[in-house]
Amino acid sequence: MDLITWSTVWAAIVFIVDMVIRVTAILFVPPGRRPTAAMAWLLLIFFLPVPGVLLFLLIGYPRLPKKRRDIQTEVNEVLREANHHLELGSLLPDPPKWFDQIVQMNRTLGALPLSGDNSARIISDYQASIDEMTEAIRSSTTYVNIEFYILKSDAATEGFFVAMEEAIARGVHVRVLMDHWANLSKPLHRQTKERLTRMGADWHFLLPLKPLHGKFQRPDLRNHRKLLIVDGEVAFVGSQNLTDPSYNVPSNIRRGLKWIDLMVRLEGPVVRSVDAVFLTDYYSETGETPGEIDLVTPLVGTDDYDCQVVPSGPGFESENNLQLFLSLLYAAERKAHMVSPYFIPDEALLRAIDGATNRGVEVELFVSEIGDQPLVFHAQRSYYESLLGMGVKIWLYRAPYILHTKSLSIDDETAVIGSSNMDMRSFGLNFEVSLLVRGEEFVTELREVEESYRANSRLLTIEEWEKQPLRSRALDNVARLTSALQ
Secondary structure (H helix, E strand, O other): OOOHHHHHHHHHHHHHHHHHHHHHHHHHHHOOOOHHHHHHHHHHHOOOOOHHHHHHHHOOOOOOOOHHHHHHHHHHHHHHHHHHHHHHOOOOOOOOOHHHHHHHHHHHOOOEEEEEEEEEEEEEOHHHHHHHHHHHHHOOHHHHHHHHOEEEEOOHHHHHHHHHHHHHHHHEEHHHEEEEEHHHHOOOHHHHHHHHHOOOOOEEEEEEHHHHOOOOOOOOOEOOOOEEEEEEEEEEEEEOOOOOOOOOOHHHHHHHHHEOOOOOEOOOOOOHHHHHHHHHHHHHHHHHOOOOOOOOOOOOOOOOOEEEEEOOOOOOOOHHHHHHHHHHHOOOOOOEEOOOOOEEEEEHHHHHHHHHHOOOOEEEEEEEEEOHHHHHHHHHHHHHHHHHHOOOOOEEOOEEEEEEEEEEEEOOOOEEEOOOOOOOOHOOEEEEEEEEEEHHHHHHHHHHHHHHHHHHEEEOOOOHHHHOHHHHHHHHHHHHHHHHOO
C-alpha cells in the first residue's frame, strides 16, 4: 500500500473507533445518573474520547465494590433489628407533622431511630473542642472509639494523643479509624501512624487504596465522618478534623489560612446511635465487631432534646443527607440558614431553595470569602448569581479564615449539624454522618453561632457580583462542569 492508502485506512479506523466510543457512551453513561452528571461525562468523552473514557473507567462508577456493598447491607439489617433498643427516651410533645415524616424517612434510609432526653451542646471554638474531647478520653474506663476524616499528631492535638496513650496504659481499648487517602496526602502522616502503633492503639484506614492487598475502589470515594465515643456514654459529632487549624499544609500556612469549625457534645440515648455508626465502619474495614459496644442497655437521658443520627454515603441506595436537607427546606416556614464551606447544589436542592424563598422564607447561606480548593471554590461561585436572584442572602466569611462548619437550621426548633457539605461530592461520594436535633434551646444556641459568623462576614450583593470580570465567570462555569463528573 502507498502512503495515501495507509493514511486513508488509519483515518477510517480512527473514525470508527471515535464513533464506537460516542455511541457506547450514550448507551452506558446516562442510566442511573443525574442529567447534569450524565451531560458532563458525555461532553468530556465527546471532546476528549480516549482520556474521557479512561477517566470514566477510573472514577465513573460512584458506588463501592459489591463486597463492600454487601457488608453495608448486612450491617444495615443488623441496625434495623436493633432499632427497638436504640429508640430510647421520652420525645418532646407536639412535633409538627412534617417532623415525624422526616424522622420516618431518615429511619427508612439510614436505619437509625429518633431518641429523646438527650443533651446536645455546641462547641464552636476550634481548640476548645479538641481540649474537651481530650478531657473525655482522660475520664474513659472501658473504651474510646475515634473516627476522623483527617487525624494528625501535631501541636494542636498533642494533649489528645497523650490522653490516648494514658488511656491505653490503664487498660482502655482505644480504636482509631481515619480515611486513607485524606491522611496520606497531608503532612505528618508517617509520624502519626508510628505514634498510634507505638501506643498500642487499634487503628485502621478507612477505604484503603491498596490494590496489591485486594483493597481498591473508586479512588475518590472518602469516609468524611468525624466522631468520638467514650465508654458509650459521651459522644462528639460535627465538622472538625483532628488536626491543627492550618492542617499543617505549607501553602495554608503561607496564606495564613485557618479553619473555623464546630462539634456537638452529646449525652443520652443518642450516643448509642453514634456508636452504631462507628461499629458499621469498624466492621466494614476489619470484619470484626467491637465487644465492648453496647447497643442494648438503656442510657439515662440528661436533657430534653430529640436527636436522630443520619448516616449517608455510597454504601446506601439513596442519598440520605440530600433527602434530609431537601425535606427540611420544603418544611421551612420562616427561616432556613445554611452553612457549608463547599456549596455545589444539584437541581433538586436549587429548586428547594427557590421554593423556600418564593414562600417568603428568609434563606441565608454562609460560605467563605476565599477557598482552599480552587476547582471547588470556582464551581461554588458559579451558583451565586442564581442564588442572589432567588433572594438568598450570601454571607462571605472574611479571609484568611475558611468557614468549615456544616449546618442547616430552620425556623425555631429544628437543626442539622454534621460532616456533610451541601455539595454533590458529599451527597454521592462521601460517607457522612448528620445529626438531626429538635429543641428550641439548641437552635437558639446555633443561631448565636450563626450571628458570630455574620459578624465576621460581609454580605455579597448582586451589584458587586455583576462586576465580576468575564474571565472569572468563564472559570467558574468550567469548574461547575467538572463538579458534575460523578
